[in-house]
Amino acid sequence: MKKSDKSKLFLLDHLNLFKCPVCDSDFEEILDNQLICSQDHTFDISKKGTLHFLMKPSKTEYSKDMLLSRQHIAKMGFWQPMLDVLYSLLKEKGGTTLDAGCGEGSHSAYLRERGLAGPVIAFDISKEGINLGAATYEDLFFLVADLAQSPFQSEQFDTILNILSPSNYKEFKRLLKDGGQVIKVIPGQDYLIELRSFQTKERQFYSNENVKDKFIEHFEDLESHPVRYAVELTDREIKDFLKMTPLGWNVKVTENDYKSLRKITVDMEILIGNKTA
Ligand SMILES: [Zn+2]
Known part of the structure; x- marks a missing residue:
């Protein structure tokens, strides 16, 4: 078909x-x-x-090149340990899922592969991301939309996934059914710390406290699950890795520096919150 x-x-x-x-x-x-x-x-x-619901064209920093690098990194299993934990925490594995800020869609695609059932709608403001996702993965419904002006009815979703992507909690609450859950993945203090060491001094330290506080203000029955592991990269994968994350865009890294990037720390926190009636 x-x-x-x-x-x-x-x-x-x-x-x-x-x-x-x-x-x-x-x-x-x-x-x-x-x-x-x-x-x-x-x-x-x-x-x-795909469907395109943007009212005005958006300028995102997502080039096709960068999105392909993201796809390579996802395919080599960079996010897999985190997604395996996330999957085990999903209370509702058969309801309606919305992936808000899905990028090129690899996270939802992996969860689908693991067994996530029911309709899964993945959207992003990046048209390039959505095009790549739709060309690569089956069984997900991809659309381009802005979280600030979203094309979704109220109280229809059991789960909102928000993985390393901006949030709009007021909108998330409108979209969730009563008892629905938001699962948000945020970086931890040591997230990609090997790459962070190439940054300017002020960008070397990261704290997720503010992001966490905001989340806590909006949802009930909070859970927080730290996930930490290391991923080994080949030289080719390091090239993709540097293109994948904004942390790699403005740093000078030569091939001589690759030895310090062969093992990357992935330190994240999975936050789960519920909407109560
Ligand atoms: Zn209309």
Whole structure:
């Protein structure tokens, strides 16, 4: 089946999850390859099966090159130990999942592979990221949208994933069902510390206290699960690694420095919070 037809079927089955980001009204039908709201705003289903809900073009720092590097790093298993822990903590493995700020989609794709069931919608403000995700992975529904003007109905989601990506807690609470959960992954103090040592002094130290405090303000029944492991990289993987993270973009690292980047510390915290009625 063509990707656009597959998306059309998904949309028809799940129209209740979406609303028009222009006028907030319901989507009532799909004609040809267009999703149409009750005020006649239209959104095209692309050949790749994606939808584009941005009201104005966004400038992201995500180049195709950088996204391909991210994909290589994800494929070599860089995030796998963290995602395995995250998967084991998921209380709801069959509800409706929203991956908010999915980048090129590799995290949700891995969780799907592990057994995450139910509809999974992955969105990002980066069109390049969404295109790459949709070209690579099946069984996820990809769309381009802005968290500040999202195309989703209220109280439809059981789980919101927010992995190393910006949040909008007011919006997360609107989107979650009562009892729904947000799972947010944030860097810990020693996250990529080997790369951090190439940074200027003030960027060498990192604390996640502020981010954590904000999260605690908004959700109930909080859980925090630290995850820490090391990943060994080949020279080729180091090249991808340097392109993958903003921490690698403004540092001068030559091949002579690679020996200090062969083993990278991945220190993160998985935060889980619930929305209560
Ligand atoms: Zn509309």
